[in-house]
Structure formats: structure tokens, C-alpha cells
Amino acid sequence: MSDILDAIEQFLARDVVMHVHGLEKADAYPAEIVERMKALGLFGATIAPEYGGLGLPCGQYAQIVERIARVWMSLTGIFNSHLIMAAIVGRHGTDAQKHEFLPRFAVGELRGGLALTEPDCGTDLQAIRMTAKRDSDDYVINGTKTWISNGIYGQCFALLVKTDLSAQPRHQGMSMFLAEKGPGFTVGRKLEKLGYKGIDSAELIFDDYRIPADRLIGGVEGFGLKHALSGLELGRINVAARGVGVAQAALDESVKYAQLRKTFGKPIAQHQAIQLKLADMATRTEAARLLVGRAADFYDRGIRCDMEAGMAKLFATEAAMENSAEALRVHGGYGYSTDFPVERFYRDAPLLVIGEGTNEMQRIIIARQLIERSPV
């Protein structure tokens, strides 16, 4: 694994670090870096080798996500949701779908992500309104998705729809399609955000979009919510790994700055007030990393890990929030300046506590699991 992480570090040092500040300020899509990511093989990281991927276990993949998030969290979004889409096809797709799509996903020729959220619902996925109606050999899709990562530059999305509006329970009327851009599938506006710059978060509009029935993932209606939820464990471990990356970056910048900045005749690292912060930041980061490693280990062994992934997501993303705020304080005025990277961590971290299931939702999942696993 160290050889793979070395290659990631090399990629970051040569092709990423020097561009982050400019791309972030301009909120510009990192097209050239994406080409390097394709050449590096990142878009196939967790796809099975038989389809041209690397087949990395989740534990190793999480380490890659962490390393990249330390340098620029936005980059991780470009392949995270792409790989969740690939994981859903790998687990639930028909053989024909696997053979048609996974090799193209693995080399990054066809990129995209998940399209679940709608203007009126995110956490409560069963409330989606997008419909797909059968019409001979096709389905016709109508509705709008929003906050879709890779929405502008991606070409293919795992799209959650309702195929039966009257089904009870509601999830039995939900299905998932692999939708490639084409007539009737247009991109609405690019969404402006506090942080997470560079990556395209967009609205996707479907207006009588016609899709062949063989793009229905798994070939059977009614399993859409199950498919979507199956990707969430991996998704949460992904986001947790990003949290560790941001927390570590905030710590690294603070440790460096605290040795350079002097007040009252000595580096601020020698003041107890700063030392207390650094110690807490480091401890949080290590604890978060261990939780991510544990959840990933469960995932790799095929053990149900919604509680463990939830704990990792909750703790690591809160660590990112707290560390970025503390880094700002350690840096003083320079922390508030856009010339230093810590303000970026401070703007990026909140996405992590909201996205991929809010942290409030994670607490509920954890509590439910605690009770389910220990009934009285």
C-alpha cells in the first residue's frame, strides 16, 4: 500500500499543490488535474480488476481519500460519488450493465456520480418526486435533481426515481437508472457555495428524458432505495476520510505556523494556550482516523457497518469543524486572510457535517443500532 500512497503524494506534490489556491479563488473546475487523475487510475480505485479497476479495499481507499483531502478536499468529490455509482452497479447491476459501464467508469472515460437529492428533499429520500414511466422499451423521466456533484462535467448518473407513485411502503415504488446525458437531460444552474469550490455542484433537469429499459439498475423495479442506501456506507466512510484529511491539514498548518509566529519573544508554540489547542487537535485527528479505519475494516469484511460508518462520519467531520476553527484561532489575523489555506478548511468543513447524511441523522442511526443490537 505504501507504494500506492507514495504515488498519490507524488501526484499531489507535482500536479496539485501549486494550483489549489488559484483554482479555489476562481472557483474553477480543475480540468487538467482531472486528466492526471484519469491517467493515475483513481477513477477505478475500488472497481473490480476484472473490469479494469484496481479493486482496492475500502481501508486503503479511505487512506487515499484522506491524503488528497489534506491538500484539496474538492478533488475527492470528483471521484468519491463516481465510485459510489460504480459500487452500486458492481453490486446490483445486471451482467450486461457491469460489462458495459464498469470498464468505462474505471478509466474515467465516463464519469459522474449519484443523483438522489431534489429541491424539496434530501435526507427523506422516499419523498422524491422524480418519475419514470414505462413506455414500451423505454422509460420517460421527468423531474429535477439538485446539489449533484459532478453535475456539469460528469456524463452519467445513478438516478433515483419513482416508478410507482402509489406503492406502499413508498420505497417499493422507487428505482434507480444509469442515466447518460442526452436529449431531455439538461444541466440547470451551477450552485454557488460557501466552500467546496472548484467542483461542480449542479441542478439536473429531466424533461421527457427517454431512457432504454435496460438502464434500470438490476433490471427490476422497486429496488432503487435499497441500491441508494447500499452506497451510503461507503459514502459515509468516504466523507469521514475527508474529515480526517481536513482535520489533519488544519493541524499541520497550525503546528507549522505556531513555530514560526513569535509573540512576547518566543514562538507561540511555546505558549500553553496554543499547546492545549494543538494537543486537542492532534488527539481528535488520530481518534477520527482510527474510527474510519475500523468502519472500513468492517466494510471490507462484509459486516454491516452503518453504525460504525455513522460514528466515523460523525466524529471525523466534527473533528474537521473543530480543528479548522481552532486553526483559525492559532493563525490569528492570518487565519482570516485568504492568503493562507486555513480559511479554506473553515469553509470546507461544514459541508462534511451536512452532506452524506447530516450528523444529526448519524446520531439517530447510531442510537437505533445501539438499541437494535442490544435488545432487552
Added chain:
Amino acid sequence: MKILVPVKRVVDYNVKVRVKADGTGVETAGVKMSMNPFDEIAIEEAVRLKEKGVATEIVAISIGVAACSETIRTALAMGADRGVLVETDMAVEPIAVAKMLKALVEKEQPQLVILGKQAIDDDMSATGQMLAALLGWPQGTFASKVAVENGGITVTREVDGGLETVALTLPAVVTTDLRLNEPRYASLPNIRKARKKPIETMKPADLGVDPTPRLTVLRVTEPPKRRAGQKVGSVAELVMKLRTEAKVI
């Protein structure tokens, strides 16, 4: 044509080197090690020659501790076909390396050996020249451009004051300068594939070479810290200080 590329394991160029407390050398324990950057350029050049159809096989060689196999794996991931590790725990000097490489050249019969012009640890810049001398082969050192044509090789060299172009007959030894190419980094799938490529392991004695050092390191020290500069108020003051304090005029 077969190309041999020796690669050296050195302290990573991003690491700030520290002198060991006892002054016997540079601290390497727990320090990130990588392939000498000039050797990466050598591997890249060899891979490019293979992609052009000029080379048929690239053999990466490393001499040193067992962990040098990691350096060979990097070369294999970049595109070398197989590796040879000559394992020794001794600190090998250029002449011993050159002798071992000569023995490997006689065994492998390559048409070209491409080496980094120097390693960033001791900056000796000696191995390539010594190897050429031992083999009696022509050498093109500090190459910024290499072209294999008509059974020979043209090497553009970076020399003081400009560029010099030399035409060599093959077989030959070439050492790489910084501007020869920008080495690729290995893709993740190629790193995976490299794990399956063969590495042959041998000892210096298998090549008939005794690597016992001939040089003795007396002491390794940090360079003196730079002193703060001075600001002068006028040219006259500057001239006065240069005359009276620095005593250079």
C-alpha cells in the same frame, strides 16, 4: 536493444536531511527514501526509447540494502521490465558500484547504460564515467537530449557556457541531466502490475566484487548557519566596510 538503468535509493528530495548525533553520517532511520531524481530521468528516457520501438528490454539495477527492491519496484512501475538487486549492507562507493555494473553489463550484454549524472546524497558524479572507463565504452555525460539513430547515439551535453553535441558508437554509457525529460509517475494500475515483475537478487561476491569502502568518513557536520546580513546607508559606507571589515578590496 537492451538498456540497463542503475537506480539508487536515497533520502527523498523533499526531506530536510539531518546529521546523526554522533557525526558519522546522515540520519536515515525513519526517513522517507526514494529513487534518486536523476535516475528517474534515466528510467524515463529508457521507457521513451522503448515506446519509440528503439529499446526492447529495460533492466533496472539497484545496489545496496534489501529495501532497494522498493526503488526497483518504482522503476518497474514506471515501465522497466525486470530488476536486479545486488544486496549489501555496506556503504558502496562509486568505484565498487562501477565494477559491479561492469560485471552485470558483461552478463546482460546491453547496448546502452543510462545513469543519473549524480546521486543527490553524496553528489559524487563519478559512477557513469568510471563504468565507461572500465568497459572501454564511449560516454555522453550530462545529457539534455538523446537520439539513437543509424546504429549510434547522439548526445547533447550541458557543459559550462553552452551545449556540446557528441556522436557515440554503441554500446555506450549516457548520464542524464535535469533537463533531459520530465519523468512520468507511475499510475496506480502500473504499480500493481510492477509487483508481479521479476527481481533477481544477488550478492557483490556473485559478481566477483569486494565492495569494502576505500574511503574513510572522518566527520559529517551541518553547514555553518548563515549569519544575518547588514544594511548599509550609502555606497561610501559599503566600500568602507568591504575594505575594513570584509577586507576584500
